[in-house]
Amino acid sequence: MSTTPAGIRNDEPASVDALDRDKIARALATAVKVCDTPLVVGVYGSWGTGKTSLMKLVQGELESETDFYTVWFDSWQHQFDENPAIGLLHTMVAQLGLAEKSGSQARELLTSVAGAFTDLTQWVQPLVDGSADLDQLRQRFLDERFKAREQQILLHKHLRDLLDKATERGAIRLAFFIDDLDRCLPEYILKTLEALKLFLNISGCVFVLGVDREALESTIRARYGDRGISEHYLDKIVQVPFALPPITKAAATRFVKSMLPEELVGVTDDIVAGLDPNPRQLKRFVNSFILNNELAKEIFEGPDYSPIVLVDLLIVQYRLPAFYKEIAESRQALIADRPDKTVAGVDQLSSVRRLVDLVARDPSALDGYIYLSEAISVRRIAFDVVVTEVGEFRIQLIKVLREVLGCTLTEARDLAESPPPIIIATAKTREEAEVLLARVLATGSTGEIR
Template sequence: MKIKHDANDIVIDVTNPFVNCKLGRKQYADILTNIVSNYADGFVLAVNNEWGTGKTTFVKMWQQQLINEGFTTMYFNAWENDFEQNPMAALVSELSVLKDKNSAKIFKSVIEKGAVLTKNILPQLVKAIVSKYVDTGVLLDSIENTAKGATEIFEAEVKNYTSKKESFQEFREELTKFIASSEKKKPIIFFIDELDRCRPDYAVHILENVKHFFSVSGIVFVLSIDKVQLSHAIRGFYGSENINADDYLRRFIDIEYNLPAPNTKDFCNYLYDYFQIDSFFNTPIMLKNKYIGNKESFITVSSILFEKSEATLRQQEKIFAHTRLALILFQKHNLIFPDFLIILVYCRVCVPEFYIKLKQKKLSANELLIEFAKIIPINIPNDKIRYFIHIEALLSLMYNNSLPNGIKIIIENNSTDNSNIPFKSCIDRTDDNRDFIRFLQNILNDFNNELYNYNIAFLLEKIDLTESVKI
């Protein structure tokens, strides 16, 4: 039984990397492969999408596809390595996989030149110079010596700068030779993932290193980022909210690519199967009741909600996972309304204000339907709106059943002329709320006695996991 979606569960087939991709993203990998193939001189490409949109899985699938096509690749997870204080050393270390007996000498030279760049010798020089003018910890009282010491310190700074400038050029030259020694016509693809989750200082230093030290012919850097989050890190590093992070990042990123949103319904079908939701709905009590709903209504409701609200893939996974966990708390004889259940979990994750009002029973019958209508997407196709009207009817009945005499009033006033129903649908488009009333009557007729045992708290306790698991 799975109660958490793990990207590591997605098997990346060595021969066909995208065969298990449920988001149809191979076409985008092909586009990007064409780009990196035609600009082999080296550049920085950013794959920019929000957190939770499947960038890491895409990058790893694309990496395997590139390997299959004869590219040399390397993958560096910046977030997992931000304990390291020297990002330059980490990046050079990744390049060491290219080393062979023919290029070992050149790589050693790369290491030596890089060592000069990363070693800050100025403090030691200053300390040595100052010590010449210090006697037992007290500066000599001599203006001449003080001026002389300041001059030597400044000269040391100039020498340090000159040395680093020369080493910088030498490092790039040796790195270019090392990359060229691989004797491959295709560029090396260097993936840097989760840069936006690092310590702000580490993220900035990675960017600076990539741009100034590693931007040589033959290397294409692919940064997998959420630019909004990375911008926050940049502002945090420089201690100012006034920094134009977009302009700053343009200095480092040559091409920016956004993965298009996947087909939501396809992804919902995948999550439905992944979490084995069907096993809970194919029980005798579920199968005999035609108004409870089924996989079709479950997928339709969830996909419309996710698409219209622009829920991230990670939010969608979380909602399905939480629904799966809540289902464990139902007993075999319990009625389960699948589409109603997932819309409540959706509210808990994405619309917590409404969910809290449900729990606290602070809404009147009409206020409930007004608030519910606010979270339902507008312009739902006419052939799909019935699913939401059915949920609205269930919500009305179960919520009122949690109020004193609530459902009793509804049952007593239920009639064919609809005139005595104490509330009106806010999403039914038919005259006189005809569909809404029909659903109310059907539910009451089918579950008259059982509904007395089902109120909104019955479901919310399971969603909040406050009820013990019964086996």
């Protein structure tokens, strides 16, 4: 059986720090150890920036303490649970081994909490009854409100008892790490954030929430429409926001070099210079390059193959997909014989300049590399659409916003009048993003795909 090419990495979070974030992890862990409780810490970063890896490092720091327990909650795996709070508590009981430590007590408390939740959501009864007079309706309303209050008190009591069991009555602090929330369905995201409020009057608990803030705010905006709500909703829940800083060039270089086989480390600087400093993007690019390199060994003979040429073409495929299509169809796309050709506007990219020089010497030199890049591509799969400047036909843009976001006329108008950039769609396919961008541009506004 053939072996996997050296350097291929899966998409799981890193267990060892390769991005110089150990100092950040220690600082966050220290803050969690000494903070007042309850508290919610928000770790903000876009897709692939390493939120999960950083949270794992923080969790590792806390687990070395004798007076700290940690619970890891993967929201994405629980997004079809009816109630996020119950899913979170089930995970806590399982990961802390409470069922084994306390016999049936933990299970009974968990059942009580779940029952209280169910009763609380079902207490409201229809008040409109044609056969009832006004006094009867008033009395029914008061009765139902009393039942709701009873259930709230019972819920908090059971919840407090369960957490007392988990924290050994306050002797142990409990840190919940909630990950991948921004990958979930909008309704589940909102339910989870609302569920966190239940815990915010219970001491001894710290919640570390890893999210893409822009994507999450876009979800809230799509749900509520008003931009002001989306901007302040998260701030009312998160007391300590932390924006994950981009990785340095030096860290990116070490990261890429650590994934490359010995014979390919010479292209490290070219990869780092050609891509954004996003750890997941770098990892996927390197994986694709390594597989392409293995395939090249079977296709090319002797000295005809150059890894740097393959890297250059893959960078163009990733950074400039439309231009890459032109090159794939005709190598003449790399010959700047007319000022209106695409290559004239992108030749500042070093990878493009090297490909131009190569094709100028030998028009067929890229043929084998094109085959490789088509076989195992590094195309991006998720794109955001952003309005960068609102044009003179504001009404037409408002119409587009209403259709895309499903919001009211007032909400769309407020959004159009807010300062750019205005994110109007996230995680779209390239084709969907291009169609939506064309609609934005048709209104006289400017925008871009990110």
